[in-house]
Amino acid sequence: MLMLLQLSVVSGLNHEHLTGLLGYCMEEDNRYLVYEYAPLGSLHDALYGRKGLEGAEPGPVLSWDQRRKIAYDAAKGLEYLHEEANPSIVHGDVRSSNVLLFNDDISKIADFNLARDPRSCSTRALGYDPPEYTTTEEKTKKGDVYSFAVVLLELLTGRKPVDDTLPEEERDLVTWATPYLSEDKIEQIIDPRLNGEFPLNGVAKVAALAGMCLQDEPDFRPNMAIMAKALKPLPAEPEESVEAECEGAVKVYTMDELNEMTNNFSYMSLLAKTSYASVFRTYYKTGPLTAVKKLDMSVAQDSDTDFVAQLSVVTKLKHDHLTELLGYCLEENNRILVYELATMGSLHDVLYGRKQISGAEPGPGLTWDRRARVAYGAAKGLEYLHNTVNPPIVHGGVRSSNVLMFDSLIPGGYYSKIADFNLTNALLGDTAVDGDLGHEDDLTEKRSRKSDVYGFGLVLLELLTGRKPVDETLPEEEQDLVTWAIPYLNAENVEQIIDPKLDDDFSVEDVAKVAELAGLCIQEEPDMSTVVEILKTCVDV
Numbered sequence: 155m156l157m158l159l160q161l162s163v164v165s166g167l168n169h170e171h172l173t174g175l176l177g178y179c180m181e182e183d184n185r186y187l188v189y190e191y192a193p194l195g196s197l198h199d200a201l202y203g204r205k206g207l208e209g210a211e212p213g214p215v216l217s218w219d220q221r222r223k224i225a226y227d228a229a230k231g232l233e234y235l236h237e238e239a240n241p242s243i244v245h246g247d248v249r250s251s252n253v254l255l256f257n258d259d260i261s262k263i264a265d266f267n268l269a270r271d272p273r274s275c276s277t278r279a280l281g282y283d284p285p286e287y288t289t290t291e292e293k294t295k296k297g298d299v300y301s302f303a304v305v306l307l308e309l310l311t312g313r314k315p316v317d318d319t320l321p322e323e324e325r326d327l328v329t330w331a332t333p334y335l336s337e338d339k340i341e342q343i344i345d346p347r348l349n350g351e352f353p354l355n356g357v358a359k360v361a362a363l364a365g366m367c368l369q370d371e372p373d374f375r376p377n378m379a380i381m382a383k384a385l386k387p388l389p390a391e392p393e394e395s396v397e398a399e400c401e402g403a404v405k406v407y408t409m410d411e412l413n414e415m416t417n418n419f420s421y422m423s424l425l426a427k428t429s430y431a432s433v434f435r436t437y438y439k440t441g442p443l444t445a446v447k448k449l450d451m452s453v454a455q456d457s458d459t460d461f462v463a464q465l466s467v468v469t470k471l472k473h474d475h476l477t478e479l480l481g482y483c484l485e486e487n488n489r490i491l492v493y494e495l496a497t498m499g500s501l502h503d504v505l506y507g508r509k510q511i512s513g514a515e516p517g518p519g520l521t522w523d524r525r526a527r528v529a530y531g532a533a534k535g536l537e538y539l540h541n542t543v544n545p546p547i548v549h550g551g552v553r554s555s556n557v558l559m560f561d562s563l564i565p566g567g568y569y570s571k572i573a574d575f576n577l578t579n580a581l582l583g584d585t586a587v588d589g590d591l592g593h594e595d596d597l598t599e600k601r602s603r604k605s606d607v608y609g610f611g612l613v614l615l616e617l618l619t620g621r622k623p624v625d626e627t628l629p630e631e632e633q634d635l636v637t638w639a640i641p642y643l644n645a646e647n648v649e650q651i652i653d654p655k656l657d658d659d660f661s662v663e664d665v666a667k668v669a670e671l672a673g674l675c676i677q678e679e680p681d682m683s684t685v686v687e688i689l690k691t692c693v694d695v
Contacts, residue, residue: 167234167235167239167243169230169231169234169238170230170260170262171227171228171230171231171234171260171261171262171263172231172234172235172262172263172264173189173190173192173254173262173263173264174189174190175187175188175189176188176189176190189264192254192255192256192262192264193256193257194213194254194255194256194257195213195254195255196250196251196252196253196254196255196264197224197250197251197253197254197255197261197305197308197309198249198250198251198253199212199213199251199255200212200213200214200216200255201213201216201250201308201312202314215347215348216309217348217351218348218351218352218353218356218357220259221309221310222356222360222385223259223261224253224255224261224309225305225306225309225360225385226382226385226386227260227261227262228253228261228263228302228305229302229378229381229382229385230382231261231262231263232245232248232263232298232302232378232381232382233378233379233381233382235263236295236298236377236378236379237377237378237379242295244293244294244295244297244298245263245265245298245301246293246297246298247265247282247301248263248282248298248301248302248304248305249282249301249304249305249315250305250308252264252265253305280315280316281304281314281315281316281326281327281328282300282301282304282315283297283300283301284296284297284300284301284370284372285370286370286372294372295377295378296372296373296375296377297372298378299367299375299376299377299378299381300367300368300372300375302367302378302381303363303364303365303366303367303368304327304328304368306360306361306363306364306367307327307328307331307364308327309360310331310340310343310344310345310357310360310361310364311327311331311343311344311345312345312346312347313327313331313345314327315327315328328368330343331343331364332365332368334361335361335362335364335365336358336361336362337354337355337358337361337362337681340354340357340358340361341354341357344357355541355683358681359384359681359683359684360385362680362681362684363376363381363384363385363680363684365678365680366674366678366680366684367381369677369678373643373644373645373646373670373673374643374644374670374673374674374677374678376670376671376674376688379691380667380687380688380691383687383688383690383691384684384687384688386687404465404469404479404480404481404482405480405481405492406481406482406483407481407482407483407490407492408483408485409483409485409486409488411483412446412483412490412492415436415437415444415446416434416435416436416437416446417437419432419434419446419448420434423435423436423437425445425499426500426503426555428555429450430449430450431447431448431449431450432447432448432450433445433446433447433448434446434447434448435495436495443495444480444492444493444494444495445492445493445494445495445496446490446491446492446493447490447491447492447493447574448488448489448490449488449489449490449491451487451488451489465479465482467547468575471538471539471543471547473534473535473538473542474534474571475531475532475534475535475538475570475571475572476535476538476539476571476572476573476575477493477494477496477558477571477572477573478493478494479491479492479493480492480493480494493573496558496559496560496571496573497559497560497561498558498559498560498561499558499559500554500555500556500557500558500559500573501528501532501554501555501557501558501559501570501613501616501617502553502554502555502557503555504520504559505520505554505616505620506622519655519656520617521656521659522656522659522660522661522664522665523693525617525618526664526668526689526692526693527569527570527693528557528559528570528617529570529613529614529617529668529689529692530570530686530689530690530692530693531569531570531571532557532570532571532572532610532613533610533682533685533686533689534686535570535571535572536549536552536572536606536607536610536682536685537682537683537685537686539572539575539606540603540606540681540682540683541681541682541683546603547575548601548602548603548605548606549572549574549575549601549606549609550575550601550605550606551574551575551609552572552606552609552610552612552613553609553612553613553623554613554616556572556573556574556575557570557571557572557573557613558570558571558572558573603682604679606682607675607679607680607681607682607685608675608676608679610675610682610685611671611672611673611674611675611676611679612635612636612672612676614668614669614671614672614675615635615636615639615672615676616635617653617668618639618648618651618652618653618665618668618669618672619635619639619651619652619653620653620654620655621635621653622635623635623636636676638651639651639672640673640676640677642669643669643670643672643673644666644669644670644673645662645663645666645669645670648665648666648669649662649665652665661692664691664692667688667691667692668689668692671685671688671689
């Protein structure tokens, strides 16, 4: 009876990345299933040889382009089972032998639902099962996600999930590979049969995705819809790095000009103040309004020559989500930077009031749609600094006061840009924290792309909760935002910490997705390209 019930469900499934069930037979106490034939065998066959056939040889070496496409197709098949089938279906046995390869570079998920009771953990998949399956009798969608990540590791390394022929410390693929799933280490474990013919950026993204899915806590694993979205745009061919070409020199201002523009740097012109700079609004009679950042020379650690060298780098950067440097001044022992003016202020201004300006009030309440758009824009800016600029640039001070907001052409929307990158860090010797502690790099005074991702995760928490990273006016157990919020960053609990100013006017699904992403950024620190792709699913772009 269970078999017939499952047949009625599976026969209604139709997706290009699921193997088609053509028929069945239940005569004479037999159960036969008839599927479309995969002429190229399974992914297991291609990587290692036909399963269960002694002496079987692997197929032709799969190129990186082919591996990437296999990963995407399998993700799409699982996404359909989890998110679109009604009722949703847990595969329960995701492994390389259940990813079938067809002509025209098409891959399909096989052996779902019918071969066993998918809810039961009675049949173990050695090397593929997530840790929670040792304590539960029910298989889950997040368990499928973990198993899919093991398949990603197979595609990356060309190794089986468990291989007793290897040295003991390398036999378990997940244990061996996990420490290498970062851009600076991934080449140490990549399948040698690829002969270096792969885009490092693309490989690093797949490795980062695998790491996200292999987390012990199921709630912190992304769902398959996110995985399919993130895998789709990965580069199929080696990309040429984008060199920052100089677009022409920026204006060199005189102190006389700047004094006139800011009313002699008057308090009435003051927009924001930090431990290392003051930002003033200009009152230009002609031309655009600008923001003038006057850096505190008492904390400077480099020469004017070094500072100008940094200027030469920043002036070459052009991106929709980076604030544009318009000019500078080095007169009279000053270091002053002139930027385009953020018409709506910073995210910090809008959430809490202008930074270190006594009595400053928050701006108008941000809707959830606006918050998601602000997060997406900031993520795009950081992605450009990390993954497009050559050499990459570490921001080193990702926080809500460095996410600037501009009027958007989209009705009711905001357009966000990343500010204060590179130059302030050069000025301060990469040690400026300005009070937003939390990452281990803050304690070592070292800045990295990982610490940027952590800082971005903290900004996501601010958008979710409306709270500052540290707020000593709150009860002691709630003063540190990360410590307080982490236990609630899942679909079941996130509504308990959501900003009350939103008045429940938000998509629970999107809020849960951003909460999950915030947890990933704080704990696992994925690549910013992965972060962008996840956020893209929450905004209309």
